Amino acid sequence: MPSQTALRPRGAKWLIAAAFLFLLSGCVDKPSTLERIKEDGVLRVVTRNSPATYFQDRNGETGFEYELVKGLADDLGVELKIETADNLDDVFGALGKPNGPVLAAAGLVSSASRQQEVRFSHPYLEVSPQVIYRNGQSRPTDAADLVGKKIMVLKGSSHAEQLAELKKQYPALQWEESDAVEVVDLLRMVDEGQIDLTLVDSNEVAMNQVYFPNVRVAFDLGDARDQRWAVAAGEDNSLLDEINSYIDKVKKNGALQRLKDRYYGHVDVLGYVGATTFAQHLQQRLPKYEKHFQASAKDEKVDWRLLAAIGYQESMWQASVTSKTGVRGLMMLTQNTAQAMGVANRLDPHQSIAGGAKYFASIKDGLDEKIEEPDRTWFALAAYNVGTGHLDDARKLAENDGLDPNKWLDVKKMLPRLSEKKWYSKTRYGYARGGEPVHFVANIRRYYDILTWVTQPQLEGSQVAESNLHVPGVDKSKPPADPPPGT
């Protein structure tokens, strides 16, 4: 029909013009998400408060997700602002709100239903969903064993989705989803027998197992999955592209691996027995000495939790131990060290702690100024155990091997050589049990991390004695068997 054909070209032209104008106005007026972030100078991120994601420690904000996302903010040259959400629905709900967070970094895995709400980045950590049960109960071995059990998972979690999927096969399967709990609460509930089972990702299990001595992994439910960051579905590609190239970069340059080592690499150093014993001693022994560690830490300007970690490694917080070699007391001072630090009675825990703290601080002060933190702390710990002479020998061996004598990762490879004749015969100070300081430092770092977590400001009390750490056989409503003087 003529009238219609006559209209068509005009309509098409109008449409093209409108589309062009629309695109143009989009380009000119509306900055991309990335441009907006750079203009604001702030990257807003939503996460969860948990040991595996984000928490406050002695130096402020920390956690695996925090550090990874801080690297992105630094690359963009903007400030990082973290917001924590109480549950996963709120994590996803926070994305895309005006002036709200543009990115969720919260140990998330992708799923079909989540992909309708958000877009996921390249992966950065592989985890397996694990079924968790309580030691002493019968161990479930496959999905059919979940039927008839009291199960709780985080509301809105990928684990809840997994259970919903399983229900198609096992219609009798039941579970509860809670938005009032975090992963640590689920583990505690299994530990205390309030629920039979939960589902938690392997990285969080590994990191938290020490706090919950009764929890055990029953089996992995399904295949390993990748954790990814999420951005709101409505955003343009600019931010996601930037995130993906950042993740690719940190994978290539080793920064991601270093972060994994730091947070998850030494989780196993204590072994299961060591970890549970430490958890018990935190409740039963540390309260007696906490004030002494704090006082000496203040005097020497070091972190009290580091001193406490040294004390645990040395004596498991026992005041009257003596080693085969005659080294004595809570901080295991040699006679020479005790004399030099003005300690008259090594078996007096107060004096021992004060002397150990002073010795540690003086070693650290005297180290080569080319050694920077945090390596400086690890070097000082090693010297506390093996002496500065032997440590310097190991640093020279490192240098001769083309390694960096100021990096703990390099020098710790050399220390064990001090017990091999082939090597120690060429050093100034000769033989030393060089493997000992390597374990010494690794253990102290792990104790220190645990102490940092249980004394963080977010927990109700900042003191271990008041923390809500659960330990079997310890009734928290009663004072410890051997209460600290004056309490």
Ligand code: BLG
């Ligand atoms: C440390 C001293 C260092 C000393 C080294 O030995 O003791 N540290 C303290 O006294 C705090 O001063 O260095 S040196 O002065 O430069 O020679 C080396 O002699 C103590 C170590 C020894 C170790 N614990 C603190 O870490 C120990 O007791 N080893 C014996 C273990 S066992 O019982 O024989 O198995």
